[in-house]
Amino acid sequence: MARYVFITGGVVSSLGKGLASAALGALLQARGYTVRLRKLDPYLNVDPGTMSPTQHGEVFVTDDGAETDLDLGHYERFTGRPTSKADNITTGRIYRDIIAKERRGDYLGATVQVIPHVTDAIKEFVRDGNESYDFVLVEIGGTVGDIEGLPFFEAIRQLGNDLPRGDAIYIHLTLLPFIPSAGELKTKPTQHSVKELRSIGIQPDILLCRCDRPIPPEERRKLGLFCNVRETAVIEARDVDTIYEVPEAYHREGLDTEVLRAFGIEPAGAPDLSRWREVTRRVRHPEGEVTIAIVGKYTGLKDAYKSLYEALVHGGVANTVKVNVDWIESEIFEREDPAPFLEHVHGILVPGGFGQRGAEGKIRAATFARERKVPYFGICFGMQMAVIEAARNLAGVGDANSTEFGPTSEPIVGLMTEWTRGNALESRSAEGDLGGTMRLGAYDARLKGGSKVADIYGSQDISERHRHRYEVNTDYRERLEARGLVFSGMSPDGLLPEIVEYADHPWFVGVQFHPELKSRPFEPHPLFASFVEAALHQSRLV
Ligand code: GLN
Numbered sequence: 170m171a172r173y174v175f176i177t178g179g180v181v182s183s184l185g186k187g188l189a190s191a192a193l194g195a196l197l198q199a200r201g202y203t204v205r206l207r208k209l210d211p212y213l214n215v216d217p218g219t220m221s222p223t224q225h226g227e228v229f230v231t232d233d234g235a236e237t238d239l240d241l242g243h244y245e246r247f248t249g250r251p252t253s254k255a256d257n258i259t260t261g262r263i264y265r266d267i268i269a270k271e272r273r274g275d276y277l278g279a280t281v282q283v284i285p286h287v288t289d290a291i292k293e294f295v296r297d298g299n300e301s302y303d304f305v306l307v308e309i310g311g312t313v314g315d316i317e318g319l320p321f322f323e324a325i326r327q328l329g330n331d332l333p334r335g336d337a338i339y340i341h342l343t344l345l346p347f348i349p350s351a352g353e354l355k356t357k358p359t360q361h362s363v364k365e366l367r368s369i370g371i372q373p374d375i376l377l378c379r380c381d382r383p384i385p386p387e388e389r390r391k392l393g394l395f396c397n398v399r400e401t402a403v404i405e406a407r408d409v410d411t412i413y414e415v416p417e418a419y420h421r422e423g424l425d426t427e428v429l430r431a432f433g434i435e436p437a438g439a440p441d442l443s444r445w446r447e448v449t450r451r452v453r454h455p456e457g458e459v460t461i462a463i464v465g466k467y468t469g470l471k472d473a474y475k476s477l478y479e480a481l482v483h484g485g486v487a488n489t490v491k492v493n494v495d496w497i498e499s500e501i502f503e504r505e506d507p508a509p510f511l512e513h514v515h516g517i518l519v520p521g522g523f524g525q526r527g528a529e530g531k532i533r534a535a536t537f538a539r540e541r542k543v544p545y546f547g548i549c550f551g552m553q554m555a556v557i558e559a560a561r562n563l564a565g566v567g568d569a570n571s572t573e574f575g576p577t578s579e580p581i582v583g584l585m586t587e588w589t590r591g592n593a594l595e596s597r598s599a600e601g602d603l604g605g606t607m608r609l610g611a612y613d614a615r616l617k618g619g620s621k622v623a624d625i626y627g628s629q630d631i632s633e634r635h636r637h638r639y640e641v642n643t644d645y646r647e648r649l650e651a652r653g654l655v656f657s658g659m660s661p662d663g664l665l666p667e668i669v670e671y672a673d674h675p676w677f678v679g680v681q682f683h684p685e686l687k688s689r690p691f692e693p694h695p696l697f698a699s700f701v702e703a704a705l706h707q708s709r710l711v
Pocket of ligand 1: 520521522523524548549550551573636637638639640
């Protein structure tokens with residue numbers, strides 16, 4: 170039987186609840202337990218797929234094609250367990266299903282209500298499919314007190330009684346702000362937050378307190394006393410310099426021990442954290458450094474490129490170098506010469522993106538990388554822009570463009586209207602819904618023998634996660650290949666371009682998928698490891 174850990178947040182948002190949950194998952198794993206992490210999101214969107222990356226951060230895509238919250242990325246990176254559709258749910262999805270049932274008449278005349286219908290649906294979701302896990306960690310998005318979060322808090326409160334006694338615990342993540350004029354870490358916001366939680370019937374077993382300095386014994390005592398928590402269960406969660414230090418830092422503060430004790434399990438020995446130590450050692454003691462320019466359009470919010478940034482860190486770990494990132498708004502290159510911005514960098518990465526704004530700037534970045542022989546990594550949109558660049562500047566297709574930006578006489582990149590997933594045909598039209606209709610999730614690709622990417626992957630058959638609506642138009646393939654842009658990866662049916670590369674460039678690769686979603690600290694993605702290695706070579710040249 171799975172045991173449940175419910176993780177809630179208080180005081181302010183952005184405390185790193187997802188990371189804290191992922192780190193606890195890693196700690197339990199390091200003690201030999203099997204864990205599953207899941208996220209409940211109280212917003213009304215059916216999934217985050219249609220939300221702006223600058224508001225909500227990256228949309229993380231699972232193998233089975235769900236567009237999910239970026240915390241699932243933390244879960245995968247910290248536990249290595251691939252997440253799925255079934256690991257993230259939103260209020261929107263719950264209501265959508267309930268309303269569909271109501272219209273079918275499934276409720277047989279009942280008045281459909283938040284309690285019990287919505288809360289039952291949440292509980293059913295939380296308990297489903299957990300048979301093979303020792304621990305299920307369930308993170309509730311938002312902070313306690315949010316109106317939209319109430320049904321979720323109510324559902325997890327009920328679960329505390331539905332589950333066998335002792336099979337569920339509650340962790341509350343809060344902030345202890347330091348007030349300079351008082352020279353103290355303040356406990357009052359946490360006291361209020363726990364009061365709020367208790368008013369809806371949830372008594373936390375453990376407090377995880379984010380702070381920027383040690384919690385003095387007096388404050389710890391106060392927190393225990395006023396929040397009705399054992400003093401040893403007040404866990405200091407201090408800021409650390411790398412996120413991969415978090416599991417070890419939390420272990421030192423006793424988090425895993427307290428969690429096990431809360432379940433009545435006496436911890437045996439210590440968790441094996443050697444691989445975490447190795448990663449943090451490499452992050453802290455690099456043998457060199459490289460600078461990568463990320464030329465994107467959501468650079469204002471770093472969370473918009475969460476997995477991408479982490480994959481670059483992993484590429485650094487693979488090469489034991491530090492990766493510095495220069496974040497550059499691509500629109501700048503529409504007004505200014507890219508050279509002064511890019512001359513000193515060792516690699517240029519154009520990430521995924523949507524819409525016309527900034528596209529021309531990305532094309533200029535690709536021109537610069539191609540002509541100056543600077544390593545270039547184009548991901549999804551970044552690949553599409555690199556192909557448009559080649560068409561315009563090498564193949565003489567001056568009007569080359571993407572239909573994403575409007576009608577064009579030279580659709581180098583066009584709307585995908587049909588493709589196959591396994592044996593099923595997927596069809597789309599320009600008038601269709603935007604939500605959940607892209608080419609999403611894991612698809613196989615076949616790599617060309619002798620290509621750079623086949624060498625990097627060490628295989629000709631790969632599977633990567635996708636999230637796009639447009640594709641490179643194979644009508645132009647011959648003309649582009651004649652000018653040196655090789656289509657080195659295709660869908661298994663040979664219809665959809667998956668990877669392009671230049672044979673006569675040190676490292677210029679464009680991929681239609683999102684390799685960053687599958688990179689992990691212990692298994693850096695081969696493309697990121699190779700890109701950082703190429704950047705390292707470049708750094709010796711400039
Ligand atoms: N906007 C492009 C498309 O839909 C690229 C998407 C992306 O970069 N994820 O095809």
